Amino acid sequence: MIIKSNNKIYYKSKFPDIIIPEESAPKVILNHLRSRENHCVFVDGISTREYGSHYIADTIEKVASGFHKLGLRKKDIVGFILPNLPEYSTLFHGTLLIGGVASLVNPEYTIHEYEHTLGTVKPKFIVTFPTVYDKIKDDIKRVFPLVEKVILCGVPYNNVEAIHKAEKENPNLVMSYDSLINNDGKYPNIPIDSKKDMAVIPFSSGTTGLFKGVCLSHYNILSNTYQTQVIETSNYRKNDTVMGILPFFHIYGLMLFLMLMLKQGYRVVTLPKFEPIRFLQLIEKYSVSISFIVPPVALLFAKSPLVDKFDLSALRVLFSGAAPLSENIEAEIKQRFKDKVIIKQGYGLSEISPACCVAPYGDNKSGSVGVLLPNQIAKIIDTMTGETLNAGAKGEICIKGPNVMLGYFDNPKATAEVIDNEGFLRTGDIGYVDDDGFFYVVDRQKELIKVKGFQVAPAELEALLLTHPKIQDACVVGLPRGEVGEVPRGFVVLKPGQAATEKEILDWAHPKIANYKHFRGGLFFLQAVPKSATGKLLRKELKNFTPPKL
Known part of the structure; x- marks a missing residue:
């Protein structure tokens, strides 16, 4: 029209x-889960365990109760570093039910990427699973200085031993998901202004630049x-x-x-x-x-x-x-x-x-x-x-x-x-x-690169390349690659007197970034990166430009 x-x-x-209800999101979900007869709403594709609607509703309230006892208060942020699990739903809505805010990131990120995404919103709690915990445990206090407790979720991978080991090594920091929900499900009724109060912070590069938390x-x-x-x-x-x-x-x-x-x-x-x-x-x-x-x-x-x-x-x-x-x-x-x-x-x-x-x-x-x-x-x-x-x-x-x-x-x-x-x-x-x-x-119009539906901010990869001791300037563009969408292609200018190979730089860069951000379009060397009079990178000029490799 x-x-x-x-x-x-x-x-x-x-x-x-x-008409859109002006309530908290989890209360709407709880009402719908309980308004019907108990039926299966989730099946875990690995364990084939089935989860009923009433179980999910009850456990959402137990998560809310558990978090409240840990000291989660309205507007506190919980960082989610999890793969797709049915338990994601109970943790997510349980957090929101008592006024907490869920901030979600890719579990395949590196510690460098967590620092520049989840680290920027300063979570008070983190929910993750043993594999990620082992990857980040030595850097948790540096990257997430306000974190008071890490909740480890083992279902459906039966990582019970790994969770117990982590709890034993750091009992003041680590708690199992099972311990979190071991309660009567009672929680305080926290008033929520649905139009003003944040519920979730995913990350996006927006129209340009580094990733930013999106307040929804x-x-x-x-x-x-x-x-x-x-x-x-x-x-x-x-x-x-x-x-x-x-x-x-x-x-x-x-x-x-x-x-x-x-x-x-x-x-x-x-x-x-x-x-x-x-x-x-x-x-x-x-x-x-x-x-x-x-x-x-x-x-x-x-x-x-x-x-x-x-x-x-x-x-x-x-x-x-x-x-x-x-x-x-x-x-x-x-x-x-x-x-x-x-x-x-x-x-x-x-x-x-x-x-x-x-x-x-x-x-x-x-x-x-x-x-x-x-x-x-x-x-x-x-x-x-x-x-x-x-x-x-x-x-x-x-x-x-x-x-x-x-x-x-x-x-x-x-x-x-x-x-x-x-x-x-x-x-x-x-x-x-x-x-x-x-x-x-x-x-x-925006400059982000879409790889298999995931956003890759050129500015993020450029910032990484610029930390290499031999690189003076850098520019990253998206290269069309069929149904993958695009792949990143990098261009760098070396510092005077320096020499490097593509392999040397990629071997240094790739361990620092998620797999889908890898420079599958290659890395090329330039004498200078094209820029406007105001110093803005002219990425369009490099979109279809492939200089010879050195």
Whole structure:
């Protein structure tokens, strides 16, 4: 729906506005978990242990009670460094239930990456599992100086001995998840202002620069849960089973599996890490009907011979997000499944909790990321003049709605740069809307690199390269790499009189960063990095430039 006002053009959702509850997120989830008969809501894909809705509800309250006894108070931050586990849901909502704030990061990060993400929000507690604890234990007090207790979660990996060993070595710091929930489930009723109080802090690079904490309120994440529900679960059936391979620390996975699916009561099969054979085995074993995926997984469905070895006849919907999915891959999947599987896309970002567009069932356009969700208004602006544009014209997509973040953590300057004076969030993505209200994303104005749906901030990798004693200057760009999306490519200028090889620098850099951030596009040497008159890196000039290696 097009709205014209004061010579400006806006686009409103074709769906009517909906009522969003002004409560805390966990109270809404608890009410829905207890409003139905007890039924399975989570299956751990490794142990095959099943978790009932009433057990999850009871344990959420036990987590809240346990944290309160440990001294967690309103606005205190709990750092989550966990893979996908059913227990993630109880820890997450238990934290929020007594006014705590959950900050989520990738368990595959290095200590250097934890320092520049989770370390910036100064958590009071950390929940993790033994493998990560062993990796960070010597640096915990340096990187997380305010941490009072580390909760170790062993289920479903039966890491009982590792947890007991950690507790024995450091009894004042380490506690098991089982000990945390060993209580009567009683907790204080903490008043929560859903529109003002923070619930979760995921991390995003925003439109540019290093990663920043995205402050999302209870109302933000509830809004997006209810907004997405209008389109996405309209086609679901009562006994549908959903595959939960998207990482819960990623806003995409968080909103879907810790909020929407839990609220609606669908059975979710979790897998801590994507493993193609196990993934397909679980779809077959549990007759999975809906799977949320990213483009590299879509490539598996399109091309891998593994797919033919499993009975995937129950699969009805593949929803791809986090990065654009090519029309060719979409067509190959449809052909392979004889048009019995619906391929859908959506669009969003952490700063909008995260979805703003979802493809509707029965009215989907190939290549489109869908239509605006309810309660939102969009505008497309000329990147040079800021003028709002008509349908069909390409410009920066800007979104306004109850799902737009409170701001970046302790960073008002960065917040002001992305939220304009009308309250619209500038996404940094270039796209257009057609006459039917379908949105298309065609390019990114912002500089972040998308690798398999994960964000990689060039500035983060540049900052790392600049700490190498032989490097004087650095620039990082994204190199297109098929369905992977992009891979980082680095350019460096060596200090006068220094000599180095690509292998030498990469062997030094790669142990300091997560695997998906590795320089798979290569590392190249320059005499100088191109910059503007004001000193800004001109990354566009290096996008298609490949100098000879030294």
